[in-house]
Amino acid sequence: MSDQLIQPRTLSGFRDFLPEAMIPREQLMETARRVYRSFGFVPIDTPTLEYAEILCGKGSEETDRQMYRFMHGKRDVAMRFDLTVPLARFVAQHQNELGMPFKRYHIGTVWRGERPQAGRYREFAQCDFDTIGTTSIASDIETVLVINDLMRGIGFEKFTIRLNNRKVLNGILQKADLAEQSVLVLRALDKLGKIGADKVKEEILKTTHATSQQADCILQLADISGTTAEVIEQLGTLCDGNELAEQGRNEISEVVNAAATVGLNDDNLAIDVSIARGLDYYTGTIVETFLDDLPSFGSVCSGGRYDNLAQLYTKQKLPGIGASLGLDRLLAAMQQLEMIPPTRTTADVLIIQFEPGDIEKYLAIAADLRTAGICTEVFPESVIRDGKFKSKKLNQQLKYANRRGFPAVIIAGSDELEANIVKIKWMEDAKETEVPLKSGSAEIVEWLAQRLN
Amino acid sequence: MSDQLIQPRTLSGFRDFLPEAMIPREQLMETARRVYRSFGFVPIDTPTLEYAEILCGKGSEETDRQMYRFMHGKRDVAMRFDLTVPLARFVAQHQNELGMPFKRYHIGTVWRGERPQAGRYREFAQCDFDTIGTTSIASDIETVLVINDLMRGIGFEKFTIRLNNRKVLNGILQKADLAEQSVLVLRALDKLGKIGADKVKEEILKTTHATSQQADCILQLADISGTTAEVIEQLGTLCDGNELAEQGRNEISEVVNAAATVGLNDDNLAIDVSIARGLDYYTGTIVETFLDDLPSFGSVCSGGRYDNLAQLYTKQKLPGIGASLGLDRLLAAMQQLEMIPPTRTTADVLIIQFEPGDIEKYLAIAADLRTAGICTEVFPESVIRDGKFKSKKLNQQLKYANRRGFPAVIIAGSDELEANIVKIKWMEDAKETEVPLKSGSAEIVEWLAQRLN
Known part of the structure; x- marks a missing residue:
């Protein structure tokens, strides 16, 4: 080499x-x-x-x-x-x-x-x-x-799915006679949360041929807020008279109502009429998902x-x-x-290895636990250190278990195995319990199953 | 566009x-x-x-x-x-x-x-x-x-893990004084299964400086066969006197004995002293895994x-x-x-959709089934065909279920839903059973849970 x-x-x-x-x-x-x-x-x-x-x-x-x-x-x-x-x-x-x-x-x-x-x-x-x-x-x-x-x-309870519909946006652009300049208007509107309505209006007036009245028509969207029911009501007036906007409003309403029937309500669902998600790809329903505890984190699920x-x-x-x-x-x-x-382990239990000669007994216990659905690692008895192989002492093996986050460790030297018992150490409180090793490992499985989720 | x-x-x-x-x-x-x-x-x-x-x-x-x-x-x-x-x-x-x-x-x-x-x-x-x-x-x-x-x-019962140890091969090469030409010898030996011992010997004689006696020493490996116990016994004699070969034999023996304690015996484990798996990477235990029903398929798990x-x-x-x-x-x-x-579906059940207006009821049943761990798809009511959207008839939706392999289909038109019943069609025998829809979907869950795995 x-x-x-x-x-x-x-x-x-x-x-x-x-x-x-x-x-x-x-x-x-x-x-x-x-x-x-x-x-x-x-x-x-x-x-x-x-x-x-x-x-x-x-x-x-x-x-x-x-x-x-x-x-x-x-x-x-x-x-x-x-x-x-x-x-x-x-x-x-x-x-x-x-x-x-x-x-x-x-x-x-x-x-x-x-x-x-x-x-x-x-x-x-x-x-x-x-x-x-x-x-x-x-x-x-x-x-x-x-x-x-x-x-x-995944484990979240505090999150909000924000719902919108491009048909509402596009319909209101039609109403305001700004459909041809939708890209510029939506680009400005996208900044609503960051820069506020006044600045958005300024940008619309600067980048498009919109009159102040046209811009105000669009900016009515900025005033819409509240519960899903309140937003839908406000959208009623705003969308009236434009077929596309009405269709969008109805679709939002259908989604909100259906979601409610399976328990997804205002705790986790909101309507946000300002989100557009890019300029031309989406044509109907739009969703974004925010974490209530990390509001500035941005959307974690969108489409x-x-x-x-x-x-x-x-x-x-x-x-x-x-x-x-x-x-x-x-x-x-x-x-x-x-x-x-x-955690740095996928296993629930580490079996300490004292005597390489007892490996078959350790393996038998491990096989029993795996059959019962308990992931079990048997510690290999030697380890490389300073370029040499040394056998690991009990406290070194426990350190390995601790560092990786094993919930439990099974400790059984030749004496224990002869007497048909093992000690189980619960790592969280470091308490040791003696458990009999009778026919198979039924008692060990029972003890562990009660403590592991 | x-x-x-x-x-x-x-x-x-x-x-x-x-x-x-x-x-x-x-x-x-x-x-x-x-x-x-x-x-x-x-x-x-x-x-x-x-x-x-x-x-x-x-x-x-x-x-x-x-x-x-x-x-x-x-x-x-x-x-x-x-x-x-x-x-x-x-x-x-x-x-x-x-x-x-x-x-x-x-x-x-x-x-x-x-x-x-x-x-x-x-x-x-x-x-x-x-x-x-x-x-x-x-x-x-x-x-x-x-x-x-x-x-x-994965679902296999008839398979054989073939075990060898490079130390046995290398030790016997040492014994035959052919260690320096191991690459050529192993390359020939690798063909044992395909071309037989005579041709392997021919190749060894042709490509190396080995004498006929040296080649025969190597080819003793070819005669070793039988149960794991028999092979270990035959290896005893063959390896005796060479430290490396003896070590390899002992390691094979330890693996075989330990495997037996957890029920892995000669039904699924064999020793094959001819496998080398490449020329220089491996240094000890070698494994290959063959399917008994597809013997010529080659190894599916090796290392x-x-x-x-x-x-x-x-x-x-x-x-x-x-x-x-x-x-x-x-x-x-x-x-x-x-x-x-x-199968072309991940779901156990398809809920047929008759009236778009009943979607909330279908969704509620689906949510109940999912909570009970039954994967459930609700059929979207329209489908693209010849470039146009058409609503799907019952037999078209059943064809969809059939083609994808759903085990069961829930059929409930407005009449059934009003009467608080659904029909469940078991696709295998096409039998339909009426199941009441009382508080939640407990009866549907029970009916399905008994029939799905």
């Missing part, structure tokens, strides 16, 4: 996930899968690499610039930068096999070569669900219910309804609705809120 | 996973995670992209040629082609934080630009587990037990013990043992053995 070591390091913007980060990350993905499946969404996966023309097709200049794109032999290829473009390609390619409506979830890694900064990575996971091939309000309602179950499943998913790849019009759970953002939030226990 | 459509297609060697392929794939990964965790292995993840020098470091010419490698700005980067090289870099970089021994699993995608052919893809998943920082035989034993639990967890995982990145010697579950191979095998039900 050459003496020249290669420095172990990762690329800027890329991360290793150590166990203490990966354990809650896997749990979060499992919760998402469980919730998606409970509504009948099915999993798919698509390739990491696609023909660059497929991924560029829909991209803005920004996504084009951020794409990891290279030549592989004669092929111009790129790594996916989101899961929506691949979904569009996928549905266009397989629509006959899939059948419509098609409800899918997709948890996958995406890559964007943007400048790395705090909380922004070049490689991150997305966690999307979509219902394609239907304009039914049933799927708008379901989208909100899925988000509710996701948030509760909405679109008219035509795959127009670049097929003439078949494919409307749908979907949302994306911000996995890495959520984890960061949970860390801040101290919702993640600092 | 331009009229020019982009043809939806994937790159050669890359795959879309449609739901019927992705559902069992996710299940397999979940089984692997469950088994790994039950032994206290912890999850990690590493970046898809690494500095090319990191990934090339250990590579053979073959892996170098197959790597997806490109310049990103000024950086020479590549996509990982396995999970072992990233593990070596990871452990070298974080060894102090991780602590030793360190037991990790890693399920991740890897990329190799090899020529695509039947069953060979350029993008595929690996599913590895390793125990690092210990030479304890306890981890050799555990590796075999994990494979046993993996295979059973072994190594002396020094991360020598390219650190001076710290890191011995360990690990194995890799061949996820895609296993799925292909399960398909061949018809072990995968042809």
Whole structure:
């Protein structure tokens, strides 16, 4: 071997996930899968690499610039930068096999070569669900219910799903005769929460040909607030006389009413008529999700309804609705809120190993516990230290258990095993209990099952 | 929109996973995670992209040629082609934080630009587990037990874990005075199963300086067969007098005996003294796993013990043992053995939707079922066909249920809902049962829970 070591390091913007980060990350993905499946969404996966023309097709200049794109032999290829473009390609390619409506979830890694900064990575996971091939309000309602179950499943109670409908915005733009300048108006309106109504009006007057009256018409939206019932009432007057706006209002109302029947009420649902989520992609229902305890954190689950998913790849019009759970953002939030226990083990119990000769007895206990659903690690008796192998003493093994966060440790030397007992040490209070080891490990299982969740 | 459509297609060697392929794939990964965790292995993840020098470091010419490698700005980067090289870099970089021994699993995608052919893809998943920082035989034993639990967890009963130890091979090469030519001898010996002992001897004589006597000494290995007890006995004589070979034999014996104590016996465990698994990486225990019903399919879970995982990145010697579950191979095998039900849904029940006006009642039933752990889909009432939206008739919704493989369908029009009953159709025999809808959906839950697993 050459003496020249290669420095172990990762690329800027890329991360290793150590166990203490990966354990809650896997749990979060499992919760998402469980919730998606409970509504009948099915999993798919698509390739990491696609023909660059497929991924560029829909991209803005920004996504084009951020794409990891290279030549592989004669092929111009790129790594996916989101899961929506691949979904569009996928549905266009397989629509006959899939059948419509098609409800899918997709948890996958995406890559964007943007400048790395705090909380922004070049490689991150997305966690999307979509219902394609239907304009039914049933799927708008379901989208909100899925988000509710996701948030509760993850462990949040204090969150708010903010609901809006692009038809309300577009209808009111029509009413104010500003539909042609919607991009500029919405760009200004998006800043409402940050800069206030006066500044928004100033911007509208400066960037568009709107009169003060037209701007005021739009800014009526800014005054709308209150409970869902109150907002719907206020929207009544505002939307009256414009078919599109009325339709949007009715859709909001239907979603709110249906959500209430399954217990999703104003505690966790609000109407926010100012959110637009980008300028032209969404066409109906829009949702964002905020954490009440971290109001400035931004949305952790967002999405909405679109008219035509795959127009670049097929003439078949494919409307749908979907949302994306911000996995890495959520984890960061949970860390801040101290919702993640600092565990570095997946096992409930560590069996201390004294005599290598007793390994078969330890393994038998471990097998019994696993059969009973208790994850069990047997400590390997030697460890590397200062380049040499040394056998580990009891307190070193206990330190290992402690450092990794095992709830319980089973301690049994040859004497104990001979006498058919083990000691179980509950790490939280360091109390030791003697438990008999009779036929199998039934008593140990019983003792542990009572204390572990 | 331009009229020019982009043809939806994937790159050669890359795959879309449609739901019927992705559902069992996710299940397999979940089984692997469950088994790994039950032994206290912890999850990690590493970046898809690494500095090319990191990934090339250990590579053979073959892996170098197959790597997806490109310049990103000024950086020479590549996509990982396995999970072992990233593990070596990871452990070298974080060894102090991780602590030793360190037991990790890693399920991740890897990329190799090899020529695509039947069953060979350029993008595929690996599913590895390793125990690092210990030479304890306890981890050799555990590796075999994990494979046993993996295979059973996935649903296999008829499989054979083939066990060998490189120390036996190397010791016998020493005895025959052929240690210096081990590469050529092992290359010939690897063909034993295919070409037989005579041809292997021929090759040894042709490619090495071995005498006929030396070759015969090696070929004694070919005559060793029988139960684990018989093989261990035969190895006794063969290994006697060479310390390394004796050590290897004792290690095999310890693994076999310990496995027997937890019920892993000759039904699923065999010693195969001819397997070497490559020429220089492994140094002790070696394992391969074969399906008894598909003997020519090759190994679906392989691995072994190594002396020094991360020598390219650190001076710290890191011995360990690990194995890799061949996820895609296993799925292909399960398909061949018809072990995968042809389901395209994750839900147990589809609720038919007659009247959009009754959506709230359907949603309430669905919410009750989900709370009881029954995955439930509510059919969205309209569907795209010939470019237009049409409401779906009952038999069309039943066709949807049938095509996707829902076990049960709940049918309730306005009349039924008014009378507080629903009909449940069990799809297998098409029988319909009336079930009362009283307070909540307790009766529906009870009826379904009895019939679903």
